[in-house]
Amino acid sequence: MQSSPKQQNQQEKIFPEVMSEDRKSEVAAQFTDDVLSKLTGAFFDVCAIERWTKRDLSKISGINETAIGHILAGRRKNLTVETIALLARAMKTRPELVLHDTRPTGNHMPQQNDVALSLASRPSIRRTARALSFAFDPTQRSGQKSELQEGPPSAQRIAYAQPEFEKETTE
Amino acid sequence: MSDDYGSRRKLTKFWQPGILEERQRQMVRAALRRFITGGSFTVVTKKCQHPQAAGIGDIRELKVRGPIFVEVRFKPPKHHLRFFGRFVGRDDLLLTSVGEKLPGKSLSIPSENKRCTNFFHAQHFDLQWTPKTIQESISNAKFT
Numbered sequence: 001m002q003s004s005p006k007q008q009n010q011q012e013k014i015f016p017e018v019m020s021e022d023r024k025s026e027v028a029a030q031f032t033d034d035v036l037s038k039l040t041g042a043f044f045d046v047c048a049i050e051r052w053t054k055r056d057l058s059k060i061s062g063i064n065e066t067a068i069g070h071i072l073a074g075r076r077k078n079l080t081v082e083t084i085a086l087l088a089r090a091m092k093t094r095p096e097l098v099l100h101d102t103r104p105t106g107n108h109m110p111q112q113n114d115v116a117l118s119l120a121s122r123p124s125i126r127r128t129a130r131a132l133s134f135a136f137d138p139t140q141r142s143g144q145k146s147e148l149q150e151g152p153p154s155a156q157r158i159a160y161a162q163p164e165f166e167k168e169t170t171e
Numbered sequence: 172m173s174d175d176y177g178s179r180r181k182l183t184k185f186w187q188p189g190i191l192e193e194r195q196r197q198m199v200r201a202a203l204r205r206f207i208t209g210g211s212f213t214v215v216t217k218k219c220q221h222p223q224a225a226g227i228g229d230i231r232e233l234k235v236r237g238p239i240f241v242e243v244r245f246k247p248p249k250h251h252l253r254f255f256g257r258f259v260g261r262d263d264l265l266l267t268s269v270g271e272k273l274p275g276k277s278l279s280i281p282s283e284n285k286r287c288t289n290f291f292h293a294q295h296f297d298l299q300w301t302p303k304t305i306q307e308s309i310s311n312a313k314f315t
Contacts, residue, residue: 029197033205036246040213040227044313047221054223072227074198074246 035084036074042091043072050092061090182254182269195252199245202229206264212312216305224315235284238301239308242270242283255283257291258308259300265290 019027046052054072058065063086070076071087088095184190191199206212215228225231233240243254243266251272256265267287270278291298302308 025193025197026200029194029201030204033198033201033246034210037205037211037213037229040229041211041313043227044213044221044224044315047224048315073248075248077194 032074032079035079036072038095039084039087039091040072042088042093045093046091057087057090061086063087063090182266191252195245195247198247199252202243202245209262209311212309214305214309214312214314216314219315221315228315230309230312232305233280233284235280237284237288238298239303239305240280240284240287241305241308253278255287257287257301258305259296261302261307262310264309265296 215231
Protein backbone atom coordinates (compact mmCIF):
# COMPACT_ATOMS: atom_id res chain seq x y z
CA MET A 1 0.00 0.00 0.00
CA GLN A 2 1.33 3.42 -0.98
CA SER A 3 1.79 5.92 1.83
CA SER A 4 -0.02 9.26 1.62
CA PRO A 5 1.94 12.49 0.99
CA LYS A 6 1.40 13.48 4.64
CA GLN A 7 2.96 10.25 5.84
CA GLN A 8 5.80 10.68 3.38
CA ASN A 9 6.33 14.18 4.72
CA GLN A 10 6.86 12.78 8.20
CA GLN A 11 9.41 10.32 6.90
CA GLU A 12 11.49 12.41 4.54
CA LYS A 13 11.66 15.95 3.22
CA ILE A 14 9.95 16.39 -0.13
CA PHE A 15 12.08 18.32 -2.60
CA PRO A 16 10.46 21.75 -3.07
CA GLU A 17 9.41 22.70 -6.59
CA VAL A 18 10.33 26.28 -7.49
CA MET A 19 7.49 28.37 -8.95
CA SER A 20 8.15 29.82 -12.38
CA GLU A 21 7.50 33.51 -13.03
CA ASP A 22 4.47 32.59 -15.18
CA ARG A 23 3.06 30.45 -12.41
CA LYS A 24 3.60 33.24 -9.87
CA SER A 25 1.69 35.76 -11.97
CA GLU A 26 -1.01 33.15 -12.65
CA VAL A 27 -1.67 32.36 -8.98
CA ALA A 28 -1.56 36.06 -8.07
CA ALA A 29 -4.08 36.83 -10.83
CA GLN A 30 -6.38 34.02 -9.73
CA PHE A 31 -6.43 35.22 -6.15
CA THR A 32 -6.86 38.86 -7.18
CA ASP A 33 -9.74 37.84 -9.44
CA ASP A 34 -11.32 35.92 -6.56
CA VAL A 35 -11.01 38.88 -4.17
CA LEU A 36 -12.29 41.39 -6.74
CA SER A 37 -15.25 39.25 -7.74
CA LYS A 38 -16.27 38.90 -4.08
CA LEU A 39 -15.91 42.64 -3.43
CA THR A 40 -17.86 43.48 -6.58
CA GLY A 41 -20.58 41.04 -5.56
CA ALA A 42 -20.77 42.66 -2.12
CA PHE A 43 -20.98 46.10 -3.72
CA PHE A 44 -23.88 44.91 -5.89
CA ASP A 45 -25.62 43.80 -2.70
CA VAL A 46 -25.18 47.09 -0.85
CA CYS A 47 -26.32 48.96 -3.95
CA ALA A 48 -29.48 46.87 -4.12
CA ILE A 49 -30.27 46.48 -0.41
CA GLU A 50 -28.93 49.60 1.33
CA ARG A 51 -28.90 51.83 -1.75
CA TRP A 52 -25.40 52.91 -0.83
CA THR A 53 -22.90 54.45 -3.20
CA LYS A 54 -19.10 54.60 -3.19
CA ARG A 55 -19.39 57.88 -1.30
CA ASP A 56 -21.28 56.16 1.51
CA LEU A 57 -18.67 53.42 1.66
CA SER A 58 -15.97 56.07 1.75
CA LYS A 59 -17.66 57.72 4.74
CA ILE A 60 -17.96 54.39 6.56
CA SER A 61 -14.52 53.00 5.89
CA GLY A 62 -12.40 56.12 5.56
CA ILE A 63 -11.04 54.94 2.23
CA ASN A 64 -10.97 57.56 -0.49
CA GLU A 65 -13.98 57.38 -2.80
CA THR A 66 -11.79 57.39 -5.90
CA ALA A 67 -9.66 54.64 -4.41
CA ILE A 68 -12.79 52.52 -3.89
CA GLY A 69 -13.65 53.03 -7.54
CA HIS A 70 -10.16 51.97 -8.56
CA ILE A 71 -10.25 48.91 -6.32
CA LEU A 72 -13.61 47.69 -7.60
CA ALA A 73 -12.61 48.33 -11.20
CA GLY A 74 -9.43 46.32 -10.72
CA ARG A 75 -7.11 49.23 -11.38
CA ARG A 76 -5.50 49.20 -7.93
CA LYS A 77 -2.55 46.82 -7.70
CA ASN A 78 -1.44 45.05 -4.53
CA LEU A 79 -4.40 45.53 -2.25
CA THR A 80 -3.46 45.41 1.41
CA VAL A 81 -5.21 43.15 3.86
CA GLU A 82 -6.30 46.25 5.78
CA THR A 83 -7.98 47.77 2.71
CA ILE A 84 -9.81 44.55 1.91
CA ALA A 85 -10.95 44.18 5.52
CA LEU A 86 -12.19 47.77 5.81
CA LEU A 87 -13.98 47.74 2.49
CA ALA A 88 -15.57 44.37 3.10
CA ARG A 89 -16.72 45.39 6.59
CA ALA A 90 -18.13 48.65 5.21
CA MET A 91 -20.20 46.55 2.83
CA LYS A 92 -21.65 44.54 5.72
CA THR A 93 -19.61 41.43 4.98
CA ARG A 94 -16.91 39.67 6.96
CA PRO A 95 -13.89 38.62 4.94
CA GLU A 96 -12.31 35.25 5.55
CA LEU A 97 -9.34 33.61 3.94
CA VAL A 98 -9.89 29.99 3.01
CA LEU A 99 -6.83 27.89 2.23
CA HIS A 100 -7.84 24.85 0.25
CA ASP A 101 -5.48 21.93 0.60
CA THR A 102 -4.21 21.14 -2.89
CA ARG A 103 -2.26 18.04 -1.92
CA PRO A 104 -3.50 14.90 -3.66
CA THR A 105 -6.05 13.10 -1.52
CA GLY A 106 -5.60 9.69 -3.07
CA ASN A 107 -8.81 9.66 -5.11
CA HIS A 108 -8.79 6.85 -7.60
CA MET A 109 -11.01 4.57 -9.67
CA PRO A 110 -12.53 1.79 -7.55
CA GLN A 111 -10.41 -1.33 -7.49
CA GLN A 112 -11.44 -4.95 -7.10
CA ASN A 113 -10.64 -5.08 -3.39
CA ASP A 114 -12.37 -1.79 -2.51
CA VAL A 115 -14.88 -1.83 0.34
CA ALA A 116 -17.71 -0.22 -1.69
CA LEU A 117 -17.50 -2.83 -4.40
CA SER A 118 -17.32 -5.73 -2.00
CA LEU A 119 -20.38 -4.37 -0.17
CA ALA A 120 -22.32 -3.96 -3.43
CA SER A 121 -21.71 -7.57 -4.34
CA ARG A 122 -22.91 -8.90 -0.97
CA PRO A 123 -26.14 -10.94 -1.24
CA SER A 124 -27.78 -9.08 1.67
CA ILE A 125 -27.18 -5.70 0.02
CA ARG A 126 -28.49 -7.01 -3.30
CA ARG A 127 -31.62 -8.27 -1.54
CA THR A 128 -32.27 -4.92 0.12
CA ALA A 129 -31.83 -3.12 -3.19
CA ARG A 130 -34.16 -5.59 -4.91
CA ALA A 131 -36.77 -5.11 -2.20
CA LEU A 132 -36.52 -1.35 -2.60
CA SER A 133 -36.80 -1.61 -6.37
CA PHE A 134 -39.85 -3.83 -5.91
CA ALA A 135 -41.42 -1.24 -3.64
CA PHE A 136 -40.85 1.64 -6.05
CA ASP A 137 -41.18 -0.09 -9.44
CA PRO A 138 -44.84 -0.76 -10.38
CA THR A 139 -43.89 -3.12 -13.25
CA GLN A 140 -42.51 -5.60 -10.70
CA ARG A 141 -45.67 -5.60 -8.65
CA SER A 142 -47.80 -6.25 -11.72
CA GLY A 143 -45.71 -9.29 -12.60
CA GLN A 144 -43.91 -7.73 -15.56
CA LYS A 145 -40.20 -8.22 -15.86
CA SER A 146 -38.28 -5.09 -15.08
CA GLU A 147 -34.74 -4.07 -15.84
CA LEU A 148 -34.25 -3.56 -12.11
CA GLN A 149 -34.72 -7.26 -11.50
CA GLU A 150 -31.34 -7.89 -13.05
CA GLY A 151 -29.62 -6.39 -10.02
CA PRO A 152 -29.62 -3.40 -7.72
CA PRO A 153 -29.13 0.02 -9.28
CA SER A 154 -25.92 0.53 -7.38
CA ALA A 155 -24.47 -2.69 -8.78
CA GLN A 156 -25.49 -1.63 -12.28
CA ARG A 157 -23.74 1.69 -11.90
CA ILE A 158 -20.60 -0.02 -10.71
CA ALA A 159 -20.84 -2.44 -13.60
CA TYR A 160 -20.82 0.53 -15.92
CA ALA A 161 -17.66 1.84 -14.35
CA GLN A 162 -15.96 -1.52 -13.93
CA PRO A 163 -17.30 -3.90 -16.59
CA GLU A 164 -14.54 -6.46 -16.29
CA PHE A 165 -14.83 -6.85 -12.54
CA GLU A 166 -18.61 -7.17 -12.62
CA LYS A 167 -18.30 -9.80 -15.33
CA GLU A 168 -16.03 -11.80 -13.03
CA THR A 169 -18.42 -11.61 -10.08
CA THR A 170 -21.57 -12.48 -12.04
CA GLU A 171 -20.06 -15.52 -13.75
CA MET B 172 -2.87 44.27 -28.74
CA SER B 173 -2.32 44.68 -32.44
CA ASP B 174 -3.01 41.21 -33.74
CA ASP B 175 -5.65 41.07 -36.43
CA TYR B 176 -7.05 38.10 -38.23
CA GLY B 177 -8.28 39.63 -41.42
CA SER B 178 -11.02 41.98 -40.31
CA ARG B 179 -11.81 39.77 -37.33
CA ARG B 180 -9.78 39.34 -34.18
CA LYS B 181 -9.19 35.80 -33.14
CA LEU B 182 -10.14 35.16 -29.52
CA THR B 183 -7.87 32.19 -28.99
CA LYS B 184 -4.83 34.36 -29.72
CA PHE B 185 -5.35 36.23 -26.46
CA TRP B 186 -4.16 33.26 -24.52
CA GLN B 187 -0.75 33.50 -26.12
CA PRO B 188 1.90 35.70 -24.50
CA GLY B 189 2.79 39.00 -26.08
CA ILE B 190 -0.69 39.99 -27.30
CA LEU B 191 -1.88 41.53 -24.05
CA GLU B 192 -0.01 42.99 -21.15
CA GLU B 193 0.97 40.07 -18.93
CA ARG B 194 -1.15 41.17 -15.96
CA GLN B 195 -4.26 41.57 -18.07
CA ARG B 196 -3.64 38.28 -19.86
CA GLN B 197 -3.53 36.49 -16.52
CA MET B 198 -6.64 38.30 -15.33
CA VAL B 199 -8.50 37.29 -18.50
CA ARG B 200 -7.50 33.69 -17.94
CA ALA B 201 -8.50 33.89 -14.25
CA ALA B 202 -11.94 35.33 -15.09
CA LEU B 203 -12.61 32.70 -17.74
CA ARG B 204 -11.41 30.02 -15.36
CA ARG B 205 -13.88 31.34 -12.78
CA PHE B 206 -16.64 31.00 -15.36
CA ILE B 207 -15.68 27.42 -16.08
CA THR B 208 -15.37 26.43 -12.44
CA GLY B 209 -18.75 27.96 -11.61
CA GLY B 210 -17.54 30.94 -9.60
CA SER B 211 -19.74 33.91 -8.82
CA PHE B 212 -20.32 36.55 -11.51
CA THR B 213 -21.83 40.00 -11.38
CA VAL B 214 -24.25 40.81 -14.16
CA VAL B 215 -25.49 44.25 -15.15
CA THR B 216 -28.92 43.93 -16.72
CA LYS B 217 -30.58 46.23 -19.23
CA LYS B 218 -32.73 47.67 -16.46
CA CYS B 219 -29.88 48.48 -14.09
CA GLN B 220 -30.74 51.41 -11.83
CA HIS B 221 -27.36 51.75 -10.16
CA PRO B 222 -24.96 53.62 -12.43
CA GLN B 223 -22.03 53.00 -10.07
CA ALA B 224 -22.54 49.25 -10.24
CA ALA B 225 -23.03 49.32 -14.01
CA GLY B 226 -19.39 50.15 -14.60
CA ILE B 227 -17.87 47.33 -12.58
CA GLY B 228 -19.91 44.23 -13.44
CA ASP B 229 -18.28 41.22 -15.09
CA ILE B 230 -21.03 40.69 -17.65
CA ARG B 231 -23.26 43.35 -19.13
CA GLU B 232 -26.49 42.78 -20.98
CA LEU B 233 -26.39 45.12 -23.94
CA LYS B 234 -29.34 47.13 -25.12
CA VAL B 235 -29.97 45.59 -28.51
CA ARG B 236 -33.03 44.33 -30.33
CA GLY B 237 -33.55 40.62 -30.57
CA PRO B 238 -31.99 37.86 -28.49
CA ILE B 239 -29.88 38.67 -25.45
CA PHE B 240 -26.44 39.90 -26.38
CA VAL B 241 -23.77 40.34 -23.73
CA GLU B 242 -20.30 41.68 -23.25
CA VAL B 243 -17.79 40.21 -20.82
CA ARG B 244 -15.50 42.74 -19.19
CA PHE B 245 -12.12 42.01 -17.80
CA LYS B 246 -10.25 43.65 -14.98
CA PRO B 247 -7.90 45.51 -14.92
CA PRO B 248 -9.52 47.61 -17.63
CA LYS B 249 -6.41 49.26 -18.93
CA HIS B 250 -7.19 48.20 -22.47
CA HIS B 251 -10.99 48.18 -21.93
CA LEU B 252 -11.11 44.70 -23.30
CA ARG B 253 -14.53 43.24 -24.06
CA PHE B 254 -15.60 39.85 -25.35
CA PHE B 255 -19.01 39.73 -27.02
CA GLY B 256 -21.32 36.78 -27.31
CA ARG B 257 -24.59 35.09 -26.48
CA PHE B 258 -25.72 32.60 -23.91
CA VAL B 259 -27.02 29.33 -25.29
CA GLY B 260 -29.17 27.60 -22.71
CA ARG B 261 -28.03 27.99 -19.11
CA ASP B 262 -24.38 28.63 -18.28
CA ASP B 263 -23.22 28.13 -21.85
CA LEU B 264 -21.68 31.23 -23.31
CA LEU B 265 -20.59 31.54 -26.92
CA LEU B 266 -18.05 34.31 -27.33
CA THR B 267 -17.97 35.43 -30.93
CA SER B 268 -15.89 38.59 -31.08
CA VAL B 269 -13.55 40.79 -29.13
CA GLY B 270 -13.41 44.54 -28.89
CA GLU B 271 -11.12 47.11 -27.39
CA LYS B 272 -11.91 50.66 -26.48
CA LEU B 273 -9.12 52.98 -27.53
CA PRO B 274 -8.80 56.75 -27.25
CA GLY B 275 -10.77 58.23 -30.11
CA LYS B 276 -12.20 54.89 -31.12
CA SER B 277 -15.37 53.51 -29.60
CA LEU B 278 -16.87 50.08 -29.96
CA SER B 279 -19.82 49.58 -32.26
CA ILE B 280 -22.30 47.37 -30.45
CA PRO B 281 -24.66 46.93 -33.46
CA SER B 282 -21.81 45.65 -35.64
CA GLU B 283 -20.66 43.24 -32.90
CA ASN B 284 -24.24 42.05 -32.51
CA LYS B 285 -24.52 41.56 -36.26
CA ARG B 286 -21.30 39.60 -36.30
CA CYS B 287 -22.59 37.37 -33.51
CA THR B 288 -25.87 36.79 -35.37
CA ASN B 289 -23.96 35.97 -38.56
CA PHE B 290 -21.86 33.50 -36.63
CA PHE B 291 -25.00 31.79 -35.33
CA HIS B 292 -26.39 31.55 -38.88
CA ALA B 293 -23.10 30.26 -40.29
CA GLN B 294 -22.94 27.53 -37.66
CA HIS B 295 -26.67 26.70 -38.06
CA PHE B 296 -27.27 27.62 -34.42
CA ASP B 297 -30.84 28.56 -33.69
CA LEU B 298 -31.31 31.96 -32.08
CA GLN B 299 -34.24 30.42 -30.23
CA TRP B 300 -31.66 28.61 -28.08
CA THR B 301 -30.81 31.85 -26.32
CA PRO B 302 -32.71 32.28 -23.04
CA LYS B 303 -35.50 34.81 -22.81
CA THR B 304 -34.03 36.66 -19.84
CA ILE B 305 -30.52 37.24 -18.59
CA GLN B 306 -31.52 35.74 -15.23
CA GLU B 307 -32.17 32.41 -16.96
CA SER B 308 -28.83 32.54 -18.72
CA ILE B 309 -26.42 32.18 -15.85
CA SER B 310 -26.57 30.60 -12.43
CA ASN B 311 -24.44 31.69 -9.47
CA ALA B 312 -24.61 35.31 -10.48
CA LYS B 313 -25.67 38.59 -8.88
CA PHE B 314 -27.84 40.84 -11.00
CA THR B 315 -28.38 44.53 -10.78
